[in-house]
Amino acid sequence: MGTTLICVVEDDPIMGESLADRFRLEGFEVDWHIDGESALDAFGSRPYQAVISDIRLPDISGEELFSRAKATRVGVPPFVFITAYASVETAVSVLKSGAADYVTKPFDIGALVEKVRLLTGTGIPDQAMPAQSELGVSEAMRRLAEMVPRIAGRARSILITGESGVGKEVVARFVHRHSPGETLPFVAVNCGAVPDTLLESEFFGHERGAFTGAERQKKGYFEQAEGGTLFLDEIGDLPLSMQVKLLRALQERRITRVGGEREVETTFLLICATNRDLAELVRLGKFREDLFYRINILQLRVPALRDRPDDVLWFAHRFVRDIAGRLGEPIKLFHPSAEARLATYGWPGNVRELQNRLERACIVCSGNMLFSSDIFEEDGAQAVPPPNMDTPLEGYMAACESAFIRAALLQHQGHISETANALGISRKSLWEKMRRHAIAAEPHILASK
Structure with missing residues (x-):
């Protein structure tokens, strides 16, 4: 999706610079003009999707700017006017002429950003709306997206839970992009896919000659993720023997390669994910309790898709x-x-x-x-x-x-009352529509419902 281009017309240098800087931070492309005539000239060559203009300008008024733009162009972009309280009457007048909205000084620039987002619609770049462009539009996923930037730079260990296929790795990558190590590696590991005989070598690496076939030194997942993020998917599938070694490495933030003698320091954000009930696995003796508490410092739950229609x-x-x-x-x-x-x-x-x-x-x-x-x-x-x-x-x-x-x-498994409620009609109306469309009431499903 392309960047949304907007025009700011403001002669006050402090106000103009503040508006331009804030909208650029929000992901917009901004042209800033200090007078109406230069803005009018730009209208002919620049595809603006919104215009933010002060009512009072040094050469022509914002009202005249809007009027002349309408007279010379087909398809004028939406205008939002900035006005002092004393000029509200003028702002109301331009609204009647077709302007989109106005704000009065002093105003909340964040609220102005939201107005422009609504006016430009799909022109909003993905990076300006991470909750919608990354995780979803449901309330649950918006809350999750809002939480991530607050925790990504502070937590050292995060556990993501949810059913298989809900997008736990998508959330993990979203966390990584908001972490201090966003430009450094994101190393994803499916713990259930690594053969037991290779677990230690894959996680910790090995030295040349450590075992048959080890023809060169190899860095393991811990070293590969240095400074970035190590994502351990389906951590509940790790065997107990490996859980012990993993716990020690996480506690000490040091590892020793297979066949090596020197300890290597490691620094990374650890994100674990599972579709299993780790607490139940702990109770059954299939997952170490100390490791569970080590990785479960902060938990993010991804709801099933059926729970966020x-x-x-x-x-x-x-x-x-x-x-x-x-x-x-x-x-x-x-x-x-x-x-x-x-x-x-x-x-x-x-x-x-x-x-x-x-x-x-x-x-x-x-x-x-x-x-x-x-x-x-x-x-x-x-x-x-x-x-x-x-x-x-x-x-x-x-x-x-x-x-x-x-x-x-x-x-709704054939339940007439539940289906009628979901459709927003009465039971009688639903039965009538079913008869009209020849939708059979299957005896084994609909009887006595």
């Missing part, structure tokens, strides 16, 4: 866009039946399942629109077929409604 379509559109870019093809659109099915499916495989289903659908589907059946092969005849352009709109919309109701019934 707001993120489903947000992820879906991002994945389809990214897949199209990778394949060099136009971005595929979602049919309403597909969006309804995506929003109501339970996602047992979480974000990973969503991504895999969409990647397959984009590769297999030859058209430019994804239908429910493209994403969910198991839906079969329940999916709405591609529309016949000769079909009346009323019939096509009825087909979409039928698909939505079927998906809702499936989501």
Whole structure:
């Protein structure tokens, strides 16, 4: 996504510099003009997506700037005016003429940034909105994204928990990007994928000649992550023998390579992740209690995708866009039946399942629109077929409604009351729609419900 270009028109050097600096920090590209005429000249060649202008300027007023811009251009960018309290009447006047908004001095520059973000919409660069561009739009993921910058530079050990496929590594990389070692290595290790016989060598490294086949010195994961982040995924899969060695290395921040005699100091941010209940593993004697407390200083929990439905379509559109870019093809659109099915499916495989289903659908589907059946092969005849352009709109919309109701019934396991509540209609209305669309009340599912 390209950078959002805005225009600041402010003759006060302190105010102008403050505005330009703050918006640049927020990820915007800023042109700063100290008079209205120079701003007008720039309007012809610079594709501004918003204009922030003082009402009082040294040559022409902000009101005249806006008026002349409208007279000479088609598609004037939204204007936000800065005004003193005494000039509020003028600001209200330009609002009636089509200006977007105004703020009165003294104003909260953070609130002004939010106004401009809303006005520029999708032009907001990803880095200006990390909560949405990285982790999701649901409340749970926004809270998580807001917390990360506060802890990334202070915590030495973080534990990320959540079901398989929820995006624990995505969160870990997000933490790394907000840590002091963001420009240094991020070393990701799947603890369950390293053979037991190689664990010590892979983690701590080895010296040349330490064992058969060790033809040269090799740095282990601890040294590779020096200054950066060591991410141990599925740490609950580590055998107890390795847990002891890991605990000692974490306590002392020193390791000794296999076959070596000299201790090597290590400094890194440790992030561990697991989809297992470590406390239960401790109780069963399968995970060391002291290691559990060492890595569980600060825990971040990533909710299952079914518990944050707001993120489903947000992820879906991002994945389809990214897949199209990778394949060099136009971005595929979602049919309403597909969006309804995506929003109501339970996602047992979480974000990973969503991504895999969409990647397959984009590769297999030859058209430019994804239908429910493209994403969910198991839906079969329940999916709405591609529309016949000769079909009346009323019939096509009825087909979409039928698909939505079927998906809702499936989501709520056939419970009529729960489905009706989710759809925002009465039980009677739901039964009538089911009869109209010939949706059978399966006896083994819907009886007595």
